[in-house]
Amino acid sequence: MRFGTLSVVLVPVALTLGVAAATAADKKVRMKDLPPPVQKAVQQEEAKGATIVGLGSEVEGGKTMYEVETKVNGHTRDLLFTATGVLVEAEEETPIDAVPAPVKAALEAHGNVLKIETLTKGKSVTYEAQIEKNGRKSEIVVNADGKLLKK
Numbered sequence: 001m002r003f004g005t006l007s008v009v010l011v012p013v014a015l016t017l018g019v020a021a022a023t024a025a026d027k028k029v030r031m032k033d034l035p036p037p038v039q040k041a042v043q044q045e046e047a048k049g050a051t052i053v054g055l056g057s058e059v060e061g062g063k064t065m066y067e068v069e070t071k072v073n074g075h076t077r078d079l080l081f082t083a084t085g086v087l088v089e090a091e092e093e094t095p096i097d098a099v100p101a102p103v104k105a106a107l108e109a110h111g112n113v114l115k116i117e118t119l120t121k122g123k124s125v126t127y128e129a130q131i132e133k134n135g136r137k138s139e140i141v142v143n144a145d146g147k148l149l150k151k
């Protein structure tokens with residue numbers, strides 16, 4: 001009986017702590033709360049012409065990063081900035097016909113392609129895809145040559 005009571009108390013506490021930890025990692029912010037270099041990069045450069053869907057901050061490796069979720073021509077484009085306004089990563093939804101032929105062939109070889117995102121980090125470009133095969137969904141990552149990097 002005591003074990004059951006303890007479980008009833010600990011499970012909600014653990015769930016509450018887990019939710020608190022998750023929300024502390026990614027916090028919604030407003031444009032005016034972004035550091036001025038990030039505001040400038042967003043408004044004058046990287047997100048110009050896009051609709052801003054959401055803004056957030058998160059701590060990665062002890063550094064605060066700023067995420068800008070945008071919509072451009074009907075597809076998503078998420079940008080990750082340092083506090084100094086440097087673009088670290090861009091993740092953009094990409095149609096299958098817009099990826100290089102080796103990428104398309106590699107992705108289609110793994111199943112039905114549901115969604116592709118082009119991930120650009122500096123000069124490195126990879127393609128993340130949601131795939132469905134035999135009723136099961138999975139995610140794979142390939143480079144521009146179609147080489148499988150992660151399954």
